[in-house]
Amino acid sequence: MARKPQQERSKATMQAIVEAGFISLQTHGLAQTTTRHIADIAGVGVGSLYEYFPNKEAVFKAMNAHLTTEIVAMVRALMPSLVRLDIRPMVIRLLGHFRELLNRNDGRYLKYAGFSMHAERSRQLEAIQQLLVELIMQYALHNPQLTRLRNLPVMSYIFIHGSVFTIIRHLSEPNPNISFEQLSEGLAEMIASYAEAELAKLDAAPPS
Amino acid sequence: MARKPQQERSKATMQAIVEAGFISLQTHGLAQTTTRHIADIAGVGVGSLYEYFPNKEAVFKAMNAHLTTEIVAMVRALMPSLVRLDIRPMVIRLLGHFRELLNRNDGRYLKYAGFSMHAERSRQLEAIQQLLVELIMQYALHNPQLTRLRNLPVMSYIFIHGSVFTIIRHLSEPNPNISFEQLSEGLAEMIASYAEAELAKLDAAPPS
DNA sequence: CGCCGTTTCCGAATTGAATCCGAACAATAG
DNA sequence: CTATTGTTCGGATTCAATTCGGAAACGGCG
Numbered sequence: 001m002a003r004k005p006q007q008e009r010s011k012a013t014m015q016a017i018v019e020a021g022f023i024s025l026q027t028h029g030l031a032q033t034t035t036r037h038i039a040d041i042a043g044v045g046v047g048s049l050y051e052y053f054p055n056k057e058a059v060f061k062a063m064n065a066h067l068t069t070e071i072v073a074m075v076r077a078l079m080p081s082l083v084r085l086d087i088r089p090m091v092i093r094l095l096g097h098f099r100e101l102l103n104r105n106d107g108r109y110l111k112y113a114g115f116s117m118h119a120e121r122s123r124q125l126e127a128i129q130q131l132l133v134e135l136i137m138q139y140a141l142h143n144p145q146l147t148r149l150r151n152l153p154v155m156s157y158i159f160i161h162g163s164v165f166t167i168i169r170h171l172s173e174p175n176p177n178i179s180f181e182q183l184s185e186g187l188a189e190m191i192a193s194y195a196e197a198e199l200a201k202l203d204a205a206p207p208s
Numbered sequence: 209m210a211r212k213p214q215q216e217r218s219k220a221t222m223q224a225i226v227e228a229g230f231i232s233l234q235t236h237g238l239a240q241t242t243t244r245h246i247a248d249i250a251g252v253g254v255g256s257l258y259e260y261f262p263n264k265e266a267v268f269k270a271m272n273a274h275l276t277t278e279i280v281a282m283v284r285a286l287m288p289s290l291v292r293l294d295i296r297p298m299v300i301r302l303l304g305h306f307r308e309l310l311n312r313n314d315g316r317y318l319k320y321a322g323f324s325m326h327a328e329r330s331r332q333l334e335a336i337q338q339l340l341v342e343l344i345m346q347y348a349l350h351n352p353q354l355t356r357l358r359n360l361p362v363m364s365y366i367f368i369h370g371s372v373f374t375i376i377r378h379l380s381e382p383n384p385n386i387s388f389e390q391l392s393e394g395l396a397e398m399i400a401s402y403a404e405a406e407l408a409k410l411d412a413a414p415p416s
Numbered sequence: 417c418g419c420c421g422t423t424t425c426c427g428a429a430t431t432g433a434a435t436c437c438g439a440a441c442a443a444t445a446g
Numbered sequence: 447c448t449a450t451t452g453t454t455c456g457g458a459t460t461c462a463a464t465t466c467g468g469a470a471a472c473g474g475c476g
Contacts, residue, residue, distance in 0.1 A: 010453065013453085046456070153385075155397075157394075162366070166369040187366060190363070
């Protein structure tokens with residue numbers, strides 16, 4: 001029943017269970033990922049799993065939290081350098097790191113992300129969304145002309161969701177007929193050309 | 209075991225089960241959508257369900273096929289009128305119909321789409337993707353200047369996936385902080401402004 | 417209509433995974 | 447060392463998915 005670990009070993013057990021979740025999902029697939037399997041891989045008894053997680057879903061949530069944490073850390077670390085780049089290289093760099101992270105450990109994270117996006121579980125996704133909104137704000141601060149864009153919230157929403165889902169879907173495809181490089185360049189182009197076009201429009205007919 | 213219906217009444221049973229699947233999902237949620245529930249709602253015994261579907265997943269697949277069929281029919285019916293519009297109104301009209309379809313029956317379809325996007329189940333999604341590629345091709349035929357765009361496949365991929373996922377996610381949000389109209393106009397703007405910018409670029413420096 | 421082979425329907429029985437629980441095993445305090 | 451609290455374990459329980467054996471409805475036919 002969702003106990004809080006008080007000794008060191010129990011923290012290790014918890015961590016082992018979460019990692020076992022990723023491993024089981026990766027090697028056996030969702031259907032075969034039973035509590036018994038997870039516990040076996042983690043090297044603990046089934047009962048132990050229930051000491052720290054109220055149910056199987058909670059294990060998935062913990063996996064989600066783990067992944068979210070890694071993504072947030074990655075973006076935060078990248079942010080200072082991103083804000084100094086032009087839009088296209090900025091987007092391409094960010095997406096490249098995103099891909100690298102998802103592909104770690106033989107795509108362990110990707111496998112999870114691929115079928116996780118959907119579920120209710122994803123209050124977590126909002127954390128990432130907020131972080132990316134923050135990135136856009138920071139970026140705008142370093143590139144003040146962007147602050148003239150009026151519908152930044154809407155377009156941010158579109159760029160963020162459009163990019164994230166498209167990337168995850170693309171990485172999950174067994175044999176996509178376009179390359180990751182083409183895709184990320186396309187996304188960068190889409191975003192940059194929108195911003196440029198909009199700014200040009202403002203210059204032509206200054207806002208009232 | 210996945211019998212083929214030969215009499216009329218069995219066809220009705222099958223249809224009732226698929227519809228019950230949507231209803232159960234809508235009113236009781238995924239977790240409560242058991243075979244017994246589905247059968248109860250459909251007004252048949254559990255055993256009957258297994259006469260036509262090898263397992264529960266197959267019911268979901270049938271739901272998916274049903275929804276896909278409706279979407280395809282909708283787009284095909286719309287296509288002749290869409291190709292005559294400018295990009296922005298074309299996108300907005302298409303998305304508007306898409307929304308209307310997903311919201312039918314108190315969002316029965318949307319609920320399903322929301323958590324279905326992901327799964328393996330979605331060989332179906334490819335049918336929609338292909339249809340939209342076809343729409344873009346038809347559109348380009350009616351607007352020949354678009355055929356000059358070189359990376360249409362990549363950008364189509366981005367526009368299609370970006371739009372579909374973003375729309376479904378937005379419609380699924382309980383209280384989004386941007387309106388559907390803003391969103392669809394934003395998507396239209398993104399697509400149109402990309403096309404315009406790219407064409408302008410080609411005019412400035414004609415392709416080698 | 418009454419009979420027969422076929423199709424459809426059913427729900428009790430089976431199976432297996434998720435979850436619960438209490439005993440056994442470690443750590444830590446005094 | 448003993449008491450107390452934290453941790454692990456795996457068998458027992460519960461519940462949903464699936465199977466199965468036969469009942470009921472159908473549709474033609476004499």
